[in-house]
Amino acid sequence: MAIPKRKVNPKGETVISVSGLTPKAARYSRIFDFLVVAAVVPLFAGAFHLHVMLTVGDWDMYVDWKDRQYWPLVAPISMIMFPAALQAIFWVNFRLPIGATVGATVLLITTWLGRYANWWIWTGFPFTEGVPSQVIAGALLMDMALIVLRNSLFTSIFAGFAFGFVFWPSNYSALAPFYLPVEHQGMVASLADMIGYTFPRSNMPEYLRIIERGTLRTFGSSVSWVSAAFAGFICIFMHQLWWQLGRFASQTTFLKNGDVVKSFMGMKSRRAS
Amino acid sequence: MRTRTVQFYDVHFSKTDVKVNERFELTGKFRLMEDWPDAVTPPDIVFVSSVSPGPTIARVETYLNGEPARQSFAKLELGRDYDFRMVLEGRTPGSSHIHPSISIKGSGPLVGPGQWINISGDAHSFAFPIKTMTGLQIDDLQTFGLTNAIGWHVAWLAVAAAWLLFWLVRPLFLPRWLVLQKGREDLLVSLRDTGAGIIVAAIVLGMVFGGYVRANQEYPYNVPLQSGLNKVAPRPASPADAEVKVISATYEVPGRSMRLATRITNKGSEPLSIGELTTANIRFLNQGLPAAVANVDPTYPRDLVARTGLELSSDTPINPGETRELRVEATDAVWELERLVSFLTDVDSKFGGLLLLYTPSGKRVIAEMGGPIVPVFTELK
Amino acid sequence: MSDAALGRTPNVTGTKTFSINYGLFAFAIVALTILYICARLYQQAFGFSMGLDASSPEFDEYWMTLFKIELPVLYGAGALCWTYLFLTRDKNIEAITPEVELRSYFYLTMWLVVYSFCIFWTGSFFADGDGVWHQTTLRDTPFTPSHIILFYATIPIYLFFGVGSFVYAMTRIPAFCRGISLMHVFAVVGPFLILPNLGFNEWGHAYWLTEEIFSHPLHWGFVVLGWCALALAGVLMQIVGRFRELVPIVFKQDAASA
Structure with missing residues (x-):
């Protein structure tokens, strides 16, 4: 396994040379890298996808839940959590500005995998009904802010806000065609409404949708931007909270083990305690 | 519980064999029972729907009392009747069990009688064309807009993959941590890396806002998701020609038999004969009354029509003005099969149902009845 | 199971060359992939055809039978594995060589990779299937075709590897025997508690x-x-932290012998 020898400064120092690893040690360290990546990808595909499904799943799952009031608000608030924690884990311990992108990327890939293997193959829902949201745009901005600002607090303030704020425009580009108007039974419907209506979910009556209702809106047509700004505001705090949680999760605390258990497990020496 | 909420009747499937993309209609009526159970939320927000094993059928149009039913309805009235009509279309070949259903917010779907619909043809030939108000003809609702959506997602994944690879090709965890411990952060994130980050940020912002502006230019007449509650008036109340009072009711567990002692008053102008007891989609017919037998739609699921029928202590019609005490017995294993004997385990042991009576001229009178029911665990003498 | 992959020490103290055996790790990943795909195919075959009406005899035959088989088999397999790991523990764990210890850390990492792999199938793949299943069909029993796989098959499988990683670490690695890794406890017990939380859910x-x-x-x-x-980030940092001490020793010996 080849280790790229990047000369990163004029003295010819590389990360490996400064780390003091011998070539063979560096090879095993690279194997370790592969193992860690092999753990990170499925672990966060599983944990993050579960988190998203059970906190804002309905908005993310169905095209006819993607409204202007709640979806751009609740989805980024929930979806910033794991990326923020991963950012802390990768940055604080390894100075890798990729944590948020890792989270957002595995989420989008695994979501589409589910859409294909479960939604389409098993229950037969058309892909249009389950187009998910993506947070890669916001996550990339968070990682970029971190590499420039190198400070979690400023990252929270600027990039946490950006994460929430760009959720609406960055997803609208992908979903705009689904908001075309159609006339159905003498009433207006968006294509998204029609998709949800045409391909029925037996256990999802129309009223179950938690979406914008009624007509009176103070800001008129800018409902979505108000939601985006509010989402950005909340995301500032969410980012910092989850950054701290990521740091907490990186701790190496060992609690004291009882002598009986230790000797039971094979620890003979008293010195160990 | 199901015997005391929504009673479906006159349910009719216009076809039971359809091809892919062929339409059929599901029509019927339902009564919202007056003696609505405490445990079920009242029908304040209601959606008319169908139950199918996944979207094996496509929903084309739905109506409640003639009103469009794509959205939900507010405040249906207890003790009143409603009729529904659904235009459906075969989508997935195979045999699908389709039911009408009435979903009530807080309680979930209450399901009507199901029928097997055989859908034949090629699954791939299904398409659902639709025309937008902007004049765009869409060939298939299943695929429209997908290229754009997936295209964007792939584009985002590509940018993310490039950024991740930019870092992942380097030595990662152990060496970086060791270098960090030595205070050599300069080796880990260089100025060049920061510059790359700024470039990626610019690309991201360009994609976000450029894409948004383009989408707005391309789709200037978009509308938000449409929602809101509709109002609908119930069907005109039928005259209360018959009054049915349940004096006592028992359910004999070993014999699977419901026995009712009733007091029926004919308040109409014609004699009345008991034709049918229906509850939770199960129908017990007075097989000696031709009008009752003729009332069973040929498409009605046979397994929901009890074979033994309804036994009455007296078959002679009840004359106008007469009040008669009658014993009514409905025996069939279907009580157990359809799991309707939940009053054996419920905290509120009550039952409900509709009694259908007929006049000699063929007029049908629907009377609601119900009350407490006592299970009998040993055979009655 | 090979001794090497389970980190058994006896005959390797004199060896100067460091190596890792990937056999069991690869086998676990391949076997699990096959198992999960088979479970999904079973849902595909019998979900809609036999699994819609919990009161029907077909449901009993195809789904409740599976439920009654999988629970004892999967928990039994877990219990057997944990017992085996315990019985084959190093009886003098303080005395292991740096090579053996380093190798044990690599194997612990592999345990955690397999655990993560199981978390993916449970938390993402089958949970997503559960979501779409329950919005498609009416729930008439806690034991639905998606629950019988998600809750009663994939959860015991990840417990197998989660608890397994814990027992492995405690019986093979001095630091994890001397003290109890707080984050390892979180990483194993948290997902474990999902099982009792089912009671609340239902x-x-x-x-x-x-x-x-x-x-x-x-x-x-x-x-x-x-x-x-x-x-698991904390466990990663514990591993990396110990690597800093072990790697120079192990690979210095290696360099000297070369």
Whole structure:
């Protein structure tokens, strides 16, 4: 396994040379890298996808839940959590500005995998009904802010806000065609409404949708931007909270083990305690 | 519980064999029972729907009392009747069990009688064309807009993959941590890396806002998701020609038999004969009354029509003005099969149902009845 | 199971060359992939055809039978593996050589990779299937075709590897025997608690909620327990921290012998 020898400064120092690893040690360290990546990808595909499904799943799952009031608000608030924690884990311990992108990327890939293997193959829902949201745009901005600002607090303030704020425009580009108007039974419907209506979910009556209702809106047509700004505001705090949680999760605390258990497990020496 | 909420009747499937993309209609009526159970939320927000094993059928149009039913309805009235009509279309070949259903917010779907619909043809030939108000003809609702959506997602994944690879090709965890411990952060994130980050940020912002502006230019007449509650008036109340009072009711567990002692008053102008007891989609017919037998739609699921029928202590019609005490017995294993004997385990042991009576001229009178029911665990003498 | 992959020490103290055996690790990944795909194919074959009506005899035959088989088999397999790991523990764990210790750390990492792999199938793949299944069909039993796989097959499988990694670490690696890794406990016990949390979930569904809003607060217990996955970062840091001490020793010996 080849280790790229990047000369990163004029003295010819590389990360490996400064780390003091011998070539063979560096090879095993690279194997370790592969193992860690092999753990990170499925672990966060599983944990993050579960988190998203059970906190804002309905908005993310169905095209006819993607409204202007709640979806751009609740989805980024929930979806910033794991990326923020991963950012802390990768940055604080390894100075890798990729944590948020890792989270957002595995989420989008695994979501589409589910859409294909479960939604389409098993229950037969058309892909249009389950187009998910993506947070890669916001996550990339968070990682970029971190590499420039190198400070979690400023990252929270600027990039946490950006994460929430760009959720609406960055997803609208992908979903705009689904908001075309159609006339159905003498009433207006968006294509998204029609998709949800045409391909029925037996256990999802129309009223179950938690979406914008009624007509009176103070800001008129800018409902979505108000939601985006509010989402950005909340995301500032969410980012910092989850950054701290990521740091907490990186701790190496060992609690004291009882002598009986230790000797039971094979620890003979008293010195160990 | 199901015997005391929504009673479906006159349910009719216009076809039971359809091809892919062929339409059929599901029509019927339902009564919202007056003696609505405490445990079920009242029908304040209601959606008319169908139950199918996944979207094996496509929903084309739905109506409640003639009103469009794509959205939900507010405040249906207890003790009143409603009729529904659904235009459906075969989508997935195979045999699908389709039911009408009435979903009530807080309680979930209450399901009507199901029928097997055989859908034949090629699954791939299904398409659902639709025309937008902007004049765009869409060939298939299943695929429209997908290229754009997936295209964007792939584009985002590509940018993310490039950024991740930019870092992942380097030595990662152990060496970086060791270098960090030595205070050599300069080796880990260089100025060049920061510059790359700024470039990626610019690309991201360009994609976000450029894409948004383009989408707005391309789709200037978009509308938000449409929602809101509709109002609908119930069907005109039928005259209360018959009054049915349940004096006592028992359910004999070993014999699977419901026995009712009733007091029926004919308040109409014609004699009345008991034709049918229906509850939770199960129908017990007075097989000696031709009008009752003729009332069973040929498409009605046979397994929901009890074979033994309804036994009455007296078959002679009840004359106008007469009040008669009658014993009514409905025996069939279907009580157990359809799991309707939940009053054996419920905290509120009550039952409900509709009694259908007929006049000699063929007029049908629907009377609601119900009350407490006592299970009998040993055979009655 | 090979001794090497399980980190048994006896005959390697004199060896100067460091190596790792990937056999069991690769086998676990391949076997699990096959197992999960078979489970999904079973759902595909018998979900709609036999699994819609919990009161039907077909449901009993195809689904409840599977349920009754998988529970004892999967928990039994877990218990056997944990017992085996315990019985084959190093009886003098303080005395192991740096090579053996380093190798054990690599094997612990592999345990955690397999654990993560199981978390993916459970938390993402089958949970997603559960979501779409329950919005498609009516729930008439706690034991639905998606629950019988998600809750009663994939959860015992990840417990096999989660608890397995813990027992492995405690019986093979001095630091994990001397003290109890707080984050390892979080990472294993959090997802483990999802199982008892099912009681709350089903109770809620029975009494409050017959409609499927997937993001309903009733489901948030699972979410909080899923957050515990983050704690594997702490275990990673513990491993990396010990690597700093072990790697120079192990590879210096290696260099000297070369």
